[in-house]
Amino acid sequence: MAQKQEKKVGILLERSTRITKLTFIKAFKKIGADVTPEQWVVLDNLYLQNGQTQTELCEKAYKNKPTISRIIDITCQKKLTTRKNFTGDRRKFKIFLTAKGKKLVEKCNPEIEKLRALSWKSLTKKDYETLNKITDQLFENLSSYE
Numbered sequence: 001m002a003q004k005q006e007k008k009v010g011i012l013l014e015r016s017t018r019i020t021k022l023t024f025i026k027a028f029k030k031i032g033a034d035v036t037p038e039q040w041v042v043l044d045n046l047y048l049q050n051g052q053t054q055t056e057l058c059e060k061a062y063k064n065k066p067t068i069s070r071i072i073d074i075t076c077q078k079k080l081t082t083r084k085n086f087t088g089d090r091r092k093f094k095i096f097l098t099a100k101g102k103k104l105v106e107k108c109n110p111e112i113e114k115l116r117a118l119s120w121k122s123l124t125k126k127d128y129e130t131l132n133k134i135t136d137q138l139f140e141n142l143s144s145y146e
Helices: 001-028 037-048 052-059 065-077 101-117 124-144
Strands: 079-083 093-097
Touching: 001 037, 001 101, 001 124, 037 052, 037 065, 037 079, 037 093, 037 101, 052 065, 052 079, 052 093, 065 079
Parallel strands: none
Antiparallel strands: 079 093
């Protein structure tokens, strides 16, 4: 592949990520949800499986520990999540969605589903599979960089 095309991949991914985040921000604002796309990823993961460790959330959100910690701090301040000790070790916590957090996720879900449908408009299941294959391979390739 030509050098010029390889550089373009990063730009295309960044462009898609940016419009996705901006659209999510616009959708959250439209429905009066005080949440960011980064916070949404954590809330959505907890909605699907409540009571996860910070490490589990890092892996699922592809964020580092300081970033996830900051997001959790904010969602705890908003009373959307709570930290609960799960061992005798005061440093180990699981993160849980609160009733307020669950209500917010359920309020957002219909709008998120509309966004997902809009983003895949005119695209096929095969297109989705191809995108997954390409992004997974990019991730694998770049994860080995030293």
